[in-house]
Amino acid sequence: MRVSVDTGRCVGAAxxxxxxxxxxxxxxxxxxxxxxxxxxxxxxxxGARTAADICPVRAITIEEPTAGFESASSxxxxxxxxxxxxxxx
Amino acid sequence: xxxxxxxxxxxxxxxxxxxxxxPPPQYGPMREDGPAFRVRLPDTTIAWVVPRYDDVRxxxxxxxxxxxxxxxxxxxxxxxxxxxxxxxVFVGMDPPEHGPHRRMFIPGxxxxxxxxxxxxxxxxxxxxxxxxxxxxxxADLVTALALPxxxxxxxxxxxxxxxxxxxxxxxxGGLMTENPPRELFDELLAxxxxxxxxxxxxxxxxxxxxxxxEQVATGAMSVHELVVMxxxxxxxxxxxxxxxxxxxxxTLLQHPEQLAELRADPSLMPAAVxxxxxxxxxxxxxxxxxxxxDIDLGEGVVIRAGEGVxxxxxxxxxxxxxxxxxxxxxxxxxxxxxxxFGYGPHQCIGANLARLELEIVFTSLIRDFPGLRLxxxxxxxxxxxxxxxxGVHELPVTW
Numbered sequence: 001m002r003v004s005v006d007t008g009r010c011v012g013a014a015x016x017x018x019x020x021x022x023x024x025x026x027x028x029x030x031x032x033x034x035x036x037x038x039x040x041x042x043x044x045x046x047g048a049r050t051a052a053d054i055c056p057v058r059a060i061t062i063e064e065p066t067a068g069f070e071s072a073s074s075x076x077x078x079x080x081x082x083x084x085x086x087x088x089x
Numbered sequence: 090x091x092x093x094x095x096x097x098x099x100x101x102x103x104x105x106x107x108x109x110x111x112p113p114p115q116y117g118p119m120r121e122d123g124p125a126f127r128v129r130l131p132d133t134t135i136a137w138v139v140p141r142y143d144d145v146r147x148x149x150x151x152x153x154x155x156x157x158x159x160x161x162x163x164x165x166x167x168x169x170x171x172x173x174x175x176x177x178v179f180v181g182m183d184p185p186e187h188g189p190h191r192r193m194f195i196p197g198x199x200x201x202x203x204x205x206x207x208x209x210x211x212x213x214x215x216x217x218x219x220x221x222x223x224x225x226x227x228a229d230l231v232t233a234l235a236l237p238x239x240x241x242x243x244x245x246x247x248x249x250x251x252x253x254x255x256x257x258x259x260x261x262g263g264l265m266t267e268n269p270p271r272e273l274f275d276e277l278l279a280x281x282x283x284x285x286x287x288x289x290x291x292x293x294x295x296x297x298x299x300x301x302x303e304q305v306a307t308g309a310m311s312v313h314e315l316v317v318m319x320x321x322x323x324x325x326x327x328x329x330x331x332x333x334x335x336x337x338x339x340t341l342l343q344h345p346e347q348l349a350e351l352r353a354d355p356s357l358m359p360a361a362v363x364x365x366x367x368x369x370x371x372x373x374x375x376x377x378x379x380x381x382x383d384i385d386l387g388e389g390v391v392i393r394a395g396e397g398v399x400x401x402x403x404x405x406x407x408x409x410x411x412x413x414x415x416x417x418x419x420x421x422x423x424x425x426x427x428x429x430f431g432y433g434p435h436q437c438i439g440a441n442l443a444r445l446e447l448e449i450v451f452t453s454l455i456r457d458f459p460g461l462r463l464x465x466x467x468x469x470x471x472x473x474x475x476x477x478x479x480g481v482h483e484l485p486v487t488w
């Protein structure tokens with residue numbers, strides 16, 4: 001699973017950090033979402049989906065890996081400029 | 090025979106509750122019959138109401154609807170809301186203007202800031218419950234607990250100085266009586282003006298102080314805009330939370346098995362609070378909008394640009410397409426997608442503060458008052474049936 005957040009859309013409702021605080025945090029100065037890792041471990045993936053569902057401005061995007069390739073790479077749609085240093089967990 | 094004779098009458102809106110725990114009885118049939126219906130507002134204008142969960146949620150993030158109160162067609166439910174709409178604050182703005190204005194207030198509501206309010210809220214609840222226990226029985230839970238809890242939370246949030254707190258509580262409490270005198274509102278306005286002026290003169294490290302230093306001092310926001318914003322935060326967080334405390338307590342008393350479970354295991358409380366929010370849905374009329382382009386909802390219904398739209402959150406929260414057994418109060422629900430705080434860019438900014446207040450109040454109340462019960466027959470309770478924010482006037486309890 002690959003998670004991305006759009007901080008430009010975020011309105012600081014803090015619903016994601018409420019449902020999955022180990023994956024989402026808030027910037028103290030701005031109050032907008034901070035994504036702690038774009039590749040959450042299995043234990044956080046259900047929370048990631050719930051957060052994406054209840055985010056009031058749909059600022060959380062989840063890309064599910066194609067079956068069979070989960071651990072092979074960070075998957076399609078990878079944004080090399082923003083997080084190419086982060087590897088799959 | 091004329092066509093008019095067969096046209097269905099346009100019902101009046103807001104519709105009112107029958108059972109105090111349930112939304113107006115018309116909502117269920119509307120959900121089955123179609124995606125939107127025309128209604129007549131108190132000022133006789135016609136607007137649309139939208140009853141189904143999926144439509145409500147989709148509309149509230151749709152860029153084709155506007156929260157701008159100055160647009161023709163905006164559905165005002167009261168004259169007071171028309172009055173407050175004259176000042177440009179973020180609740181009445183659309184993206185992209187809305188975001189930067191809302192962001193000024195977000196840092197005051199982060200999870201860490203809200204968590205920092207917990208000790209003060211807990212101490213206040215402990216004191217109020219100690220006074221309740223030492224006082225006469227029966228007692229009115231609204232004045233003893235439901236109003237004082239959000240009063241303190243908002244005073245903390247706005248940075249009301251300790252020496253002014255008693256007066257702040259008297260003014261806000263006075264406004265919650267039936268038919269409060271107009272002068273009381275003017276006095277509260279003067280109080281908030283003085284508070285904002287003091288923050289501008291000497292900005293402290295609280296929300297209003299930071300906005301005064303960063304926005305008012307630089308000319309990005311006027312003093313008057315900050316005064317109106319402070320008032321809006323006060324009204325948004327005060328009666329809503331107070332009504333939820335009283336009605337939530339009543340709901341627990343009506344479900345003694347679930348109350349017993351919560352007393353035995355307080356870790357169930359956060360989910361129980363969200364279920365109360367869904368089940369009671371007291372503030373659905375806060376989300377009035379105007380279509381800025383034609384919106385096709387399917388089944389032959391098109392909302393035209395310039396028409397008022399009111400998505401019905403209380404109906405959405407009882408939609409069987411979104412919740413199993415939607416009319417049952419069940420603290421063990423795991424779904425977290427209710428719309429009690431609205432949805433979209435205007436979702437309640439204070440939602441997590443409200444949740445914290447409710448969790449603390451209910452946890453302490455049912456722990457310290459195991460014999461809590463209604464002091465009058467249920468049928469004698471006076472509900473706020475004609476108000477746009479549902480509640481109960483008094484909640485006489487004994488223990």
